[in-house]
Amino acid sequence: MHSPDAREARPAAGARSHDHCDHHAHHHHHAGAPREHAADALISARNLMLARGGRTILADVDIDIHPREIVTVIGPNGAGKTTLVRVLLGLEPLDGGEIRRKPGLVTGYAPQRFDVDRAIPLTVARFVSLGRRCSADELSGVLKDVGAGSLAERQLSELSGGELQRVVLARALVRAPDVLVLDEPVRGVDYAGEAELYTLIGRLRTERGFGVLLVSHDLHVVMAQSDRVICLNRHVCCSGVPQSVAQHPEYARLFGPQAALAFGLYHHRHDHSHDLAGEPHPSRAGREPTIGAR
Amino acid sequence: MPEPFLMRALLAGLGLAIVAAPLGCFVMWRRMAYYGEAVAQAALIGVALGLALSLDLTASVLIVTLAVSGLLLLLGRQQVVPFDSLLGLLAHAALAVGVIAASLVRGPQVDLVGFLFGDIFAINGSDLRWIFLGGAVALAALISIWRPLLSLAVHEDLAAAEGADTERTKLIFVVVLALVVAIAIKIVGALLTIAFLIMPAAAARPLAETPEQMAVYAAIIGMVAVGVGLFLSLSFDTPGGPSIVLVLAALFAASIFPSVLRRR
Numbered sequence: 269m270h271s272p273d274a275r276e277a278r279p280a281a282g283a284r285s286h287d288h289c290d291h292h293a294h295h296h297h298h299a300g301a302p303r304e305h306a307a308d309a310l311i312s313a314r315n316l317m318l319a320r321g322g323r324t325i326l327a328d329v330d331i332d333i334h335p336r337e338i339v340t341v342i343g344p345n346g347a348g349k350t351t352l353v354r355v356l357l358g359l360e361p362l363d364g365g366e367i368r369r370k371p372g373l374v375t376g377y378a379p380q381r382f383d384v385d386r387a388i389p390l391t392v393a394r395f396v397s398l399g400r401r402c403s404a405d406e407l408s409g410v411l412k413d414v415g416a417g418s419l420a421e422r423q424l425s426e427l428s429g430g431e432l433q434r435v436v437l438a439r440a441l442v443r444a445p446d447v448l449v450l451d452e453p454v455r456g457v458d459y460a461g462e463a464e465l466y467t468l469i470g471r472l473r474t475e476r477g478f479g480v481l482l483v484s485h486d487l488h489v490v491m492a493q494s495d496r497v498i499c500l501n502r503h504v505c506c507s508g509v510p511q512s513v514a515q516h517p518e519y520a521r522l523f524g525p526q527a528a529l530a531f532g533l534y535h536h537r538h539d540h541s542h543d544l545a546g547e548p549h550p551s552r553a554g555r556e557p558t559i560g561a562r
Numbered sequence: 563m564p565e566p567f568l569m570r571a572l573l574a575g576l577g578l579a580i581v582a583a584p585l586g587c588f589v590m591w592r593r594m595a596y597y598g599e600a601v602a603q604a605a606l607i608g609v610a611l612g613l614a615l616s617l618d619l620t621a622s623v624l625i626v627t628l629a630v631s632g633l634l635l636l637l638g639r640q641q642v643v644p645f646d647s648l649l650g651l652l653a654h655a656a657l658a659v660g661v662i663a664a665s666l667v668r669g670p671q672v673d674l675v676g677f678l679f680g681d682i683f684a685i686n687g688s689d690l691r692w693i694f695l696g697g698a699v700a701l702a703a704l705i706s707i708w709r710p711l712l713s714l715a716v717h718e719d720l721a722a723a724e725g726a727d728t729e730r731t732k733l734i735f736v737v738v739l740a741l742v743v744a745i746a747i748k749i750v751g752a753l754l755t756i757a758f759l760i761m762p763a764a765a766a767r768p769l770a771e772t773p774e775q776m777a778v779y780a781a782i783i784g785m786v787a788v789g790v791g792l793f794l795s796l797s798f799d800t801p802g803g804p805s806i807v808l809v810l811a812a813l814f815a816a817s818i819f820p821s822v823l824r825r826r
Contacts, residue, residue, distance in 0.1 A: 357723040377723040388591045388716060389770045398713045399724060423771070443724065 306332040310370050310447045310479045311356055317364030318348075318355060325351050327503040329365070331481075333447055338473060338480040340490050340510075343500035344522060349483045350380055352500065353451050356481070373447065376440030380451040380483070382432060386425045392435050393420040399439040410442045411435075413472065430461050437465075441472065447479045466493045567683055571792055571802060574685040574693050574749050578742075578758065579784030581697040584704055584777040585742055586759035587766070588735065591715040595760050597634070600649040601740060602755040604630040605747045606660025609677050613667050620692045624744035630656075631736045660752070680751035680803035682792070689748050696745045700738045707731050712773055750803040761810035762787070765817040783813050 305312040309332040318326040325348045333339050343349050354360040356367060357377060376399070393407055402410075411417050414434040419427065427435060440448055450469070470493040473480055484490045491497065491510040498507040499519050506516040513519050564572075589598050608626030612619040630652065637648055664674040673681070685693075704711075710731045713721035722728045746755040762780035770776035791806030 354719075359719055359722055375723060375725075377720060379717065379719055379723075382717065382720075385591065385716065387767065388712075389767065389772055389776055390716065391772065394772060395716065398709070398716065398721075439720075449723075 303330055305366070305368050306334070309334050309368070310373060311367065311481075313356060313365065313367040315365040316352070316355060316362060316367070318351060318360070319363055324502060326355065329500070329504055331356070331498060331504075333479040333481050335446070335479050336473060336477050337495045338470065338482060338493055340482045340484060340494040340497045341500050342484050342490065342497060343505075345485060347485075347501045349485070349500055350451055353449055353481065353483055357449060370446065374443055374445045376443045376445030376448045376478075378433070378436045378440050378448075378450045382436055384425050384427070384432065390424045391420070392416065392422050392424060392427070395424050395435060396439045396442050399442045400444070402442055406442065410438045413441065414438045414468065433465070437469075444476075445478050447481065448473075449481045451483045452485065466490060469493065567685075568792070568796070570685045570687070570690055571682045572788065574690060575682060575788030575792065575806065576785050577690075577693045577697050578746055578749055579762065579788050580781050581701050581704075581742055582746070582759050583762050583766075583781035583784050585700070585738065586761075586763035587773065587777050587780055588704075588711060588715060589739070589756075589759050590763045590767075592735075594739075595756060596646055596649050598739060598743070598759055599756040600634070600653040600656075601627050601630055602743050602747070603653040603660075603752050604656040605743055605755075606663075606677060606752050607656050608744070609747070609752075610660055610663030610667075613663065618688075620689065620696075620744055620748065623747050624741060627740035627743050628737065631740045635733075635736070657752075676751070677747065678751045678753045679801060680747070680749050680754060682749050682802035682806075683795075685748060693745050693749070696741055700741045700745075703734055703738050707734050711735060750806070754803050754807050757807045757810065758784070761807065761814055765810065765814040768817050768821050783810070783817075787813060 303314055305314060311331070311333045313329070313331045316326050316329040316331075318324075329348075329352060331339070331341075331352070341349050341352060351360060355362055357375065358367075392411070396402075396407060396410065408417065408420060411420055414437050416431060416434040416438055419431060419435065424432070424435070437450070440450075448469070469480060469482070472478075482490060482494065491514065494510050496507065497510050497513040499505040499513055499516070499522060501522055505518040505522055506513055508516070589595055605623045605627055607630075608623030609619060611617065611626060612622030615622070634648070634652070638645055660677065661674065664677070676684070710721065710726040710728070713724070713726055714728055714731055718728060742759075743755055746758060750758045762784040763776065765783045766776045766779035769779050787806050787809040791809040792802060794800060794809065795802045795805040
């Protein structure tokens with residue numbers, strides 16, 4: 269499912285970006301006209317600014333999440349992805365900018381780190397129902413949805429990393445959210461599990477119509493399920509449909525040309541090789557997407 | 563019919579065990595043992611104040627534990643000195659104040675040991691009223707915030723993102739803690755109060771599958787320890803509070819032992 273083109277193409281992104289993504293410190297806001305909040309968005313944020321200890325973490329970031337839309341934020345470590353999520357969830361105060369949420373917005377959140385506290389005896393069922401009081405049927409339904417149907421009576425502290433991720437997702441889903449916010453939901457999950465989880469999120473989005481904000485530092489699998497990608501490195505480097513972002517020069521600068529190539533090869537990301545200059549092995553040349561020459 | 567002083571001691575101990583159990587579970591889950599220790603020791607300042615101004619001791623202790631809780635909320639905002647160091651500082655400053663105050667007060671000898679370790683056999687009718695009224699209020703408040711507080715203890719950011727009023731919940735929790743510390747001081751003293759909170763919860767943990775089970779088991783363990791501790795205290799003429807704490811430690815050891823063997 270794709271959102272209208274008017275939202276996808278972000279010509280402003282180019283105008284607002286400098287030659288090098290990394291030089292965020294020199295970033296200035298050029299766009300003269302104020303950017304209006306998207307009226308039909310679940311969450312619409314403009315000009316987000318945040319600095320901690322004299323260090324800029326977010327500079328002039330815009331983001332919209334619409335119903336039935338999967339928006340993926342990608343960026344290298346330290347790009348401010350988690351901070352952006354925390355700001356949008358109201359967990360972190362802003363230094364500037366404005367966030368509009370649809371009135372009565374229900375959020376489901378799966379945080380990046382979830383360290384189980386073994387001091388608290390807690391079954392999976394009880395943990396999920398902390399998200400919202402729900403009937404036993406609803407509970408078993410949502411656990412089944414995420415493929416954790418057999419885990420209901422297990423202690424949270426006994427779960428594997430992959431099982432825990434599913435259970436945390438179940439807690440977000442049981443809230444019947446308007447928007448699902450997933451901060452690197454596949455950490456500690458193997459590659460097959462990762463692809464499966466994103467397919468699941470894509471399917472549930474279609475069935476239930478919520479919007480999704482997905483954070484990743486690893487774009488290969490994410491891209492296949494995203495309607496729109498925002499490439500963040502403290503400011504928005506570029507954004508748009510996955511294909512346009514993958515071919516954007518800013519994206520190639522941020523992640524290196526290999527990453528852009530790997531996007532085209534995402535089903536095979538570990539079975540090709542690169543030479544020291546970062547060029548892929550010639551045997552794969554036929555599958556490379558075209559990118560801007562560097 | 564046992565002696566009235568023994569009945570009062572038993573009632574006071576059992577009442578405290580019931581309210582300390584769920585509170586102690588949260589103190590343990592939220593890693594606030596050292597916080598509780600600091601507030602309990604700060605209660606000595608309240609004792610000193612009460613003696614100097616001839617106030618009701620439980621009331622003056624409550625005022626001080628509340629004031630100290632507020633102070634700690636404020637001090638928690640600065641990040642130059644780590645919070646656990648602050649707690650240590652406060653606990654020992656309070657201890658110093660308590661000991662100095664006890665030495666300065668003239669007239670009838672002040673029983674410092676009684677305030678440090680409690681004097682459960684000296685509980686009077688007015689103390690019992692404090693314990694049951696204060697304990698009921700504390701328990702009711704705790705139950706009213708149970709769900710958000712549990713969610714907070716499991717994962718604070720997740721609870722906040724889901725719309726729980728985390729600041730209000732945390733504030734109510736520290737007020738409840740201050741209240742329970744104030745009513746516990748006469749029974750188990752400034753130094754043993756935190757043991758009375760933590761030990762039943764710790765002993766209950768290996769046996770429990772749900773948070774509520776843990777709280778109920780902790781209450782049962784606490785009440786058993788009060789009964790057995792008082793019996794031992796009378797039989798061997800040992801101090802009451804320390805006897806109860808010793809029984810709690812033994813119960814904890816028995817409860818944790820199978821997990822120690824399993825883990826190797």
